[in-house]
Amino acid sequence: MAANYNNSAWFYDSLARLVYGKALxxxxxxxxxxxxxxxxxxxxxxxxxxxxxxxxxxxPSGLQITYVEIAxxxxxxxxxxxxxxxQVTFINDAIENVDLTANFDIALTPFLLDNFxxxxxxxxxxxxxxxxxxxxxxxNTSFQLTGKWWQRIMLKAMFIFFKLTCGIEASKLPEIxxxxxxxxxxxxxxxxxxxxxxxxxxxxx
Ligand SMILES: C[S@@+](CC[C@H](N)C(=O)[O-])C[C@H]1O[C@@H](n2cnc3c(N)ncnc32)[C@H](O)[C@@H]1O
Numbered sequence: 552m553a554a555n556y557n558n559s560a561w562f563y564d565s566l567a568r569l570v571y572g573k574a575l576x577x578x579x580x581x582x583x584x585x586x587x588x589x590x591x592x593x594x595x596x597x598x599x600x601x602x603x604x605x606x607x608x609x610x611p612s613g614l615q616i617t618y619v620e621i622a623x624x625x626x627x628x629x630x631x632x633x634x635x636x637x638q639v640t641f642i643n644d645a646i647e648n649v650d651l652t653a654n655f656d657i658a659l660t661p662f663l664l665d666n667f668x669x670x671x672x673x674x675x676x677x678x679x680x681x682x683x684x685x686x687x688x689x690x691n692t693s694f695q696l697t698g699k700w701w702q703r704i705m706l707k708a709m710f711i712f713f714k715l716t717c718g719i720e721a722s723k724l725p726e727i728x729x730x731x732x733x734x735x736x737x738x739x740x741x742x743x744x745x746x747x748x749x750x751x752x753x754x755x756x
Contacts, residue, residue, distance in 0.1 A: 553720035554666035556598065559713070560624030564599050574745040575692075579661045580605050581742055581751050582690040589613040590656040593682055595646045596620060596663030600629025607635030614638070617655070621645045647678040655682050658689045664727045665693040666713075672725040680734050680756070689736065689754045693727055697747040705748065 556563060567575050579602060586592060588610065594602065597620050606614065614637040620626045626643040642649055658679055667675055683689065694709075696702050706724065713719040731738070736754040743750055 553718050554596075554663075555621050556713070556717050556719075557622035557624045558717050560599065560622060560628060563625075564601065571745055571749075574749055575662070576601070576605075578692045578742075578744045578749045578751040579659075581744075582659070582692070582753060583609055585688050585690060585740075585753055586610065586614070586657055590615070591654060592616045593651075593655040593658040593679070594618045595658070595660050595679060596666075597629060597659075597661065598625050600625070600632040602659070602661065603629070603632040603634045603637075603639070607633060607637060610635070610637065612636035616640070617642065617651065619644065619646045619649055647674050649678075651682055653682045654684055656684060656687050658683055658687075659691075660689070661692045662694070664691060664730075665724055666719055666721050667725055668720055669725045671720065672727065672730060676730040676734070680736075683756045685756055687756050688739065689731075689756065690751075691727070691731075691754065692749065692751045694724065694748060695743075695750040696724060697743070699746060699748070702746070702748045 583605060592614055594616060597618055612635060616637055616639045618639055619642045620629060621644060623643055626641060630641060664672060694706060710722050731754050736756055739755050740753040
């Protein structure tokens, strides 16, 4: 499925910072308080892996993290990060192709689900949903449209840019909330960032 950010690995974080300041980081870090001690954590689409350093600040040890990232260049950068004394299994593949044991305590999908067409989102979503134990949390960050005119323009510009540079398949936002609702996940917490253009949500399985 086409959402591989390989070509953008060398500039992704700088561009994100230039356009959004710290909003993309703040939205993800905001959710990390929900990660229990010694949890078995699934991270899908972690990009350059800066999240490891934020995780290690909160949980210097005890986490067992499985890190699935499709882009080899993103993975190479992620491997260089400081993971503290946490354990990390790096898997350089698409989540829908990976065969993992369904025993995760929590899943993180930071700006992953908004990259797909509705059809492929369902496949990616389901491949993650089955890996979570009952009653566990799914921490998601995505772009969202809340009616402000500039959000549509920024979104369009992003999709065009990443289609040209990386071949990203989406050209409009897929129905992410619907996926969670259809699979009977319960919305536990919701917070917006950057003029409501960024949504950080906590769902419970
Ligand atoms: C928009 S980037 C976000 C990166 C990072 N989470 C951040 O916020 O800086 C989405 C990431 O998901 C990865 N990705 C896309 N499809 C994937 C899939 N099916 N399985 C695993 N990773 C995927 C991309 O290569 C990219 O690194």
